[in-house]
Amino acid sequence: MIEIRDLHKHFGDLHVLKGIDLDVKKGEVLSVIGSSGSGKSTLLYCINSLEKIQQGSVKIDGIDVHAKNTDVNKLRQKLGMVFQQWNSFPHLTAMENVALAPRIVKGKSKEEALYIAETQLKHVGLGDKLKNYPSALSGGQQQRLAIARALAMEPEYMLFDEATSALDPEKVGEVLDTMRLLAEEGMTMICVTHEMGFARDVSDRVAYFHQGVMEEIGPPEQIFYSPISEHTKKFLANVR
Ligand code: ADP
Ligand code: MG
Secondary structure, three states: OEEEEEEEEEEOOEEEEEEEEEEEOOOOEEEEEEOOOOOHHHHHHHHOOOOOOOEEEEEEOOEEOOOOOOOHHHHHOOEEEEOOOOOOOOOOOHHHHHHHHHHHOOOOOHHHHHHHHHHHHHHOOOOOOOOOOHHHOOHHHHHHHHHHHHHOOOOOEEEEEOOOOOOOHHHHHHHHHHHHHHHHOOOEEEEEOOOHHHHHHHOOEEEEEEOOEEEEEEOHHHHHHOOOOHHHHHHHHHHO
C-alpha cells in the first residue's frame, strides 16, 4: 500500500503541499480532484520520487521512497505513470514502443518483450494497431498506448495525471473505459482527473485538494452529494 505522512513540498518559497496524510490500500481506486495549481501533480511526483520532499514520508509497501538508501529505480517499477501527454518514440511501432522498457529495464528477451507488448496492446484495445507508428494513432489511441507501455512493466500501482485532459472530447471515453477496465481488474490506482463522472462512478474514494491541502477525502457519495468542506462545495458548484 501507499502511506503518505505529513508530506510537505516546497518549490523555493512556494509551499505546494502542506502536510498531506493519505493511505491508499491495495486494490483501491482514488481520484484526486481540485483546481489547477492545488498540488495534485506534485503529489504524484513525490510518490514516485520524481520530486524530492522537504518533510514527512512516502512509503510504498513499507519502503521509504525518499530514504537515501532506497533503490528508486527498483521502486519505480512498482509504479506505472501516465501523463497528460506522453510522447512515444516516433520511429518505433506501437509494439516496439511497449516492448522497450521490458527489454531494457527488465532485461527480457526480444521475443518475451514483444509477447508482453502484444498482450498489453490487446488489453487496452489496440490489438489491431500493433504495427502502427504513433503518428498513425489518434490521441485516444496514443494515450492507450501510453497505458500499455506502463502496464508492460507489470506495475502494482498506476498513477494517472490528467490522462484525458489533452484529448478531443470524443476521444476521452475510450481512455476512461480503459482506466475503468483496469480498476475492475483490481489495479490500485491514483487518478488525478477533471472527469467528475469517472471520479464518481469508478473511484472508491475521492480526495479534493485545495491550495496544497487535502481539504476533504471520502467516498464519492460524500464528496459529490454531501461535501463537508465549503471549499469542496464551491469547487463542485463550478465544475458541474
Ligand atoms: P496541479 O497539478 O494541481 O495543477 P501542480 O502540482 O502542478 O498543481 O502545481 C502546484 C504548484 O506548484 C503551482 O503553483 C505550480 O506553479 C508550482 N510548481 C509545480 N511544479 C513546479 C516546479 N518544478 N517549480 C516551481 N514551481 C512549481
Ligand atoms: Mg497537474
